[in-house]
Amino acid sequence: MNQFSFQFNLPTSYTLDNYLISDSNNEAFKYLFQEKEKLDFIFLYGPKKSGKTHLSSIWSEKYCSINISLNKIDIEEIVNLKDNIFIDDVFLSLNEEKLFHIINHCKINKFKILLTSDLKPVEYKYLNKDLSSRINSFHLIKIKQPDDLLITNLIVKLFNDRQIRIKDSKVILFLTKRINRTFDNVFQIVDKIDKFSFNNKKEITIPLIKKII
Secondary structure: OOOOOOOOOOOOOOOOOOOOOOOOOOOHHHHHHHHOOOOOOOEEEEEOOOOOHHHHHHHHHHEEEEEEOOOOOHHHHOOOOOOOOEOOOOOOOOHHHHHHHHHHHHHHHHEEEEEEOOOOHOOOOOOHHHHHHHHHOEEEEEEOOOOHHHHHHHHHHHHOOOOOOOOOOOHHHHHHHOOOOHHHHHEEEEEEHHHHHHOOOOOOOOOHHHHHH
């Protein structure tokens, strides 16, 4: 598990080494990669910007899966799939017929399948009741809203991704204690600070942050 630290040279690729783990997502991480129980049909649920794509990309590499876009695959192609399957943000422009056939294909051929969304399976209004039944039978894994450790390290990582160096660690602590504690809001605030600092050619300091938030 990543420890509380201020490291400004974190990589930005979707790798295991730079996945930030805390109590918010540790359970999801363990379920996806534990070997004690065979989990072939998994639904990963979590808030927007909570790292579902990052975590799923690690899973995809481990299990040699292919990332499928339901908008780009034809139904006739499904029978030829020969790999485990990952579908990110599954309810975005969902084609129910295609997904139904993909799930059946995975069951018949004993492939793993991982779906992600910021909606729970029971929250989506299905037209195909058989599809609803199948998705709701998936093993549901949840990422919770971020705790203090994850918020702090996420802020540091996002600044690093923008090649912004924060000279005083107190700036990060100040920001952590004063923002709305959701993943989506952390991304929005860091982006807002970045743009303001760049446009005004100002160093990011506590007084600057006070003006912005």
